[in-house]
Amino acid sequence: MSAVTAPRAWARATTKERGQTVLYHGFMIVMVFAYIFPALWALSMSLRTDENMYAADQLIPHPITFEHYHRLFEALPELGRYFGNTLLIAVIGTAGTLLSSSMAGYALARFRFPGRGTLLATMLLTLMVPVHATLIPQYVIFRELGWLNSPLPIIVPMLFGTPFASFFFRQYFITLPGELEDAAAIDGAGPWRCFFRIIVPLSGPAYLALGLLTFVSLWNSFYVNSIYLTRQDSWVLTQALQSLIGRYTAQYGAIMAGVTLVSLPILVAYLFFQRWIVRGISMTGLAN
Amino acid sequence: MLPQVIGLLAFTAVPLVASLGYSFTNWDLVAPSPTFVGLDNWQHLLGDDRIPAVLWNTVRFILVGTSTLLVFSLVAALLTFTPRRFVGVYRAALFLPYVLSQIAVGVVWRWMFNSQSGPISGIWELFGGTSPDWLLDPATAMPSIAMVTTWQTIGYGMTLYVAALQGVPVSLLEAATIDGANRWQRFRNVTVPMISPTVFFLTVTSLIGAFQLFDPVVAMTSASAGPATAGGPSNSTRTIVLYMYNQMFNYNEQVSGLGYAAAIAWMLALLIFLVTAVQFLVSGRWVHYEDPTASGGRRRRRARR
Numbered sequence: 405m406s407a408v409t410a411p412r413a414w415a416r417a418t419t420k421e422r423g424q425t426v427l428y429h430g431f432m433i434v435m436v437f438a439y440i441f442p443a444l445w446a447l448s449m450s451l452r453t454d455e456n457m458y459a460a461d462q463l464i465p466h467p468i469t470f471e472h473y474h475r476l477f478e479a480l481p482e483l484g485r486y487f488g489n490t491l492l493i494a495v496i497g498t499a500g501t502l503l504s505s506s507m508a509g510y511a512l513a514r515f516r517f518p519g520r521g522t523l524l525a526t527m528l529l530t531l532m533v534p535v536h537a538t539l540i541p542q543y544v545i546f547r548e549l550g551w552l553n554s555p556l557p558i559i560v561p562m563l564f565g566t567p568f569a570s571f572f573f574r575q576y577f578i579t580l581p582g583e584l585e586d587a588a589a590i591d592g593a594g595p596w597r598c599f600f601r602i603i604v605p606l607s608g609p610a611y612l613a614l615g616l617l618t619f620v621s622l623w624n625s626f627y628v629n630s631i632y633l634t635r636q637d638s639w640v641l642t643q644a645l646q647s648l649i650g651r652y653t654a655q656y657g658a659i660m661a662g663v664t665l666v667s668l669p670i671l672v673a674y675l676f677f678q679r680w681i682v683r684g685i686s687m688t689g690l691a692n
Numbered sequence: 693m694l695p696q697v698i699g700l701l702a703f704t705a706v707p708l709v710a711s712l713g714y715s716f717t718n719w720d721l722v723a724p725s726p727t728f729v730g731l732d733n734w735q736h737l738l739g740d741d742r743i744p745a746v747l748w749n750t751v752r753f754i755l756v757g758t759s760t761l762l763v764f765s766l767v768a769a770l771l772t773f774t775p776r777r778f779v780g781v782y783r784a785a786l787f788l789p790y791v792l793s794q795i796a797v798g799v800v801w802r803w804m805f806n807s808q809s810g811p812i813s814g815i816w817e818l819f820g821g822t823s824p825d826w827l828l829d830p831a832t833a834m835p836s837i838a839m840v841t842t843w844q845t846i847g848y849g850m851t852l853y854v855a856a857l858q859g860v861p862v863s864l865l866e867a868a869t870i871d872g873a874n875r876w877q878r879f880r881n882v883t884v885p886m887i888s889p890t891v892f893f894l895t896v897t898s899l900i901g902a903f904q905l906f907d908p909v910v911a912m913t914s915a916s917a918g919p920a921t922a923g924g925p926s927n928s929t930r931t932i933v934l935y936m937y938n939q940m941f942n943y944n945e946q947v948s949g950l951g952y953a954a955a956i957a958w959m960l961a962l963l964i965f966l967v968t969a970v971q972f973l974v975s976g977r978w979v980h981y982e983d984p985t986a987s988g989g990r991r992r993r994r995a996r997r
Contacts, residue, residue, distance in 0.1 A: 429778065432771065436785045439843075443789065445811070446800040458809045508697045523697060530704040532968055534904050536933055537961035538703070540940070540954045541710035547721075564699040624793035626907045627933070630919055631940075642795040643917075649799065650916030656803055663796045674791050678784050681791065685851045 450660035457657060472657035476665070479651065479658060480644050482637060483665075489633075490640040493555045494622040497562040501618050502611055504565030509573025510599050514582070524574075530567045535628065543631060553638040558628055569614055572688060576610040577603065613684030616677050620670055641666045708961075714954035721950060733955040743959075745927065746935045749834055753905055753931075757838035758898045762891060764842060765849025772850065773857040783854070787847030794844065798911020801840045802827065805912075827912055830928035837908050837929060849894050856890040857883070885980040892979045896971055903964050906933040932960050 414422070449457060450472050452465040477483055512524060546557040584606075585598045593601070604611075626642040633639055639647075645662045648655075674681060715733050717726035737743060768786050772779045789797060805826035807813045813823035826836045860883055868878045906919070909929050914922035919937055923930030940953035 432778070432782050435771075436782050439846075440785050440788060442800050442804055442843075443792075445804075449803075460811075460814070504699075511697050523701070526701060526705070527697075530701065532900065532965060533704055533708060534900075534957075534961055534964055536904065536936060536957040537711055538707035539711075540714050540950055540957060541707040542703075543940075544714075544950070561703050564703050567701075567704060570697070620791050624791075624795070626793070626795050626910065630910075631937070634918075642793050645793075645799060646795050646911060646914065647917035649802075649911075649914055650921075659799055659803075663799055666796050667792050670791050670793075671788075674788065678787070682783070682787060682851055685848060686855045 446660045446663050449656055450664045452657065454657065472655075472661040473665070475655070475658045476661045479648065480662075482639075483644065485637060486639050486641050486644045489555065489638060490623060490642075493558050493629075493640065494619050496555075496559050497622045498615050498619045500559065500563035501566055501569050502615050504563060505569030505614075506573045506604070506607070506611070507599065508565050508570040509575075510577055510603060512570065512574040513577035514585070515595070527567050527571060531571065539628075539631065546632065551632075553633055553635040555633075555638075557632040558622075568688075569618065572614055573607075573610060576607060576687070580606055609680075609683070610687070612677070612680050613687055616673065616681045617684045617688070620673070620681070623670055711954050712958055714951055715958055717951045719950040726951065729951065733952045736952065737955050737959060742927075742930075742935060743956075746930050746932050749927075749929060749931055750903060750905065752834045753838045753841075754899060754902045755838075756835045757841050757902060758895065760839065760842040761845055761849055761898055762894060765846045765894070766853050766891075768846055768850040769853030769857055773854045783847075783850065786850055789844045790847040792844070794841075794907035795911045797844050798840065798908045801836075801843075802912045805836055828925055830926045833913065833925055833929050837905075837912055840912070841905075841908055845898075852890050852894060853887065856887040860886040888979045889981060892971070892975050896968055899967055899971070900964055903960060903967070904933055905931045906937070909934060932956065932963075936960070 414425075417425070444463065448463050448465055451468045451470070452459075452462055453467060453469050453471070456462045456465065480486070512520070512527075542557070542561070546552060549556075551557050551560075580603065584602050585593075588598050588602055624642065625640075626646065629640045629643055633643065645659075645666050648659050648662055714726065716728060716730060718729045718732070719726035772783050772786070804810050804812050807823055807825045807828065810826075812826065816823040824832045827833050864882050864886070865878055868882050873881065909931055910919045910922040913924050913929050914920075915924075919934065920941070923934050936953050936956040939956060940950060
């Protein structure tokens, strides 16, 4: 509903309707506040003094202190390095997934080749295969290659695309009309040219939505990293955050400062691209 | 571009088969190569009393987590699917926890559940009860983790439900009203069948995720850096993947190593496959992909999915 028509509707509404609207928004504001309260409280705790840490009336801390952020950097002197490790994995992993998966998706959407049906069915089945079932041989190979404690075991498989992303792109590409490519083919353009000149520019929404989802999941991931990145200097942020638990059971201020720092880049991205992330989720739901 | 497709499969299909191969071997990663032990690992798996225990923990997680996710995210969607002022803001706020890391969320909730200083116990005692020990009590630890996972995933479920609810044709609901159906009857007999494909999709993905539960448990139960100490209290939150992880890296287990971990991983894959296949088989009974009232001359309209 646009902002222009809403007041008019409000002016025309009966008292009962107005009451219902007020009731609805009142209810929603209370619910939404209660719902995101833990996130607000964590941010608040990271900015409180130690004396105020457990006070109930300090949602907006008074006084505000950045002492816990300072302590966090003391506890994790290599925080900048973990940040770099995380960013590297998230950026290259996302770029690789987008490029390879969209190319595989294009091949599956447009080319007729023997065994395509079987291939597609196999891919759908692999969507169900949990990462753990393929992890051990991969671990052995990457260990053999001397890649443990480097981002390579996480990045390299993504450069080959993921079954999920490929299927996502295939579902998107089959909705695009084939006429443009047909016309380009008549003009002598090969499949590569068709893909990069026609399909990619037409598929901005799909790339943005899936790119954001991939980036967020790589940034937040813990399990696979905890398998491959065991030496402390190769850690990512989630591992560094988890490591605070043992050391700082009572130091909630520093832990919450860590939570805030790890979440901040994702929150900023969410603020700007919320619509696209949500659209990506709807699209993946529909891909089913 | 075909190489991409092949490479894609190579990273799943080949390791999957190799994984099965490893499950017939014994290897502690120290010896130069694995030794063939035949069915030893599988035999051990069937006799290992920790396997039923970790499976039961997963079932407990599903009973609380999946059911609350299905219900609460539907409630959130019903409250926000009608386009009106500010619903975009409400939806954005409800979706927010979904983009955060499960480790960060788990660490925050670990404090929320703290029975000495955490707010949940505080609120509980405000109403006069003695607060449970939440994450420190084997009876409540897993349900608590399940509730946190639900809290984090409501926005995801809501987003899918909103798309489905907006796809329910208004004409159907109006027709039902003319036929004398009340609000509940319209919801039960029109809306629910129309959104059943979404319920089905959410159930399938939620169960697949539940079988692989790992990060939230580590964030909320581990006592030191790394996942090795997670799964407490009294192993009541130890999951299949946590058990596999500890087997893989030989954390205080007797029969262990890569071979046994591979057997557990394969058992997990088979379980997921079976559970998903059963759901697809049963889905014919309750999932409606076609407009239930469409017939003869009336316009047929497909559900959105």
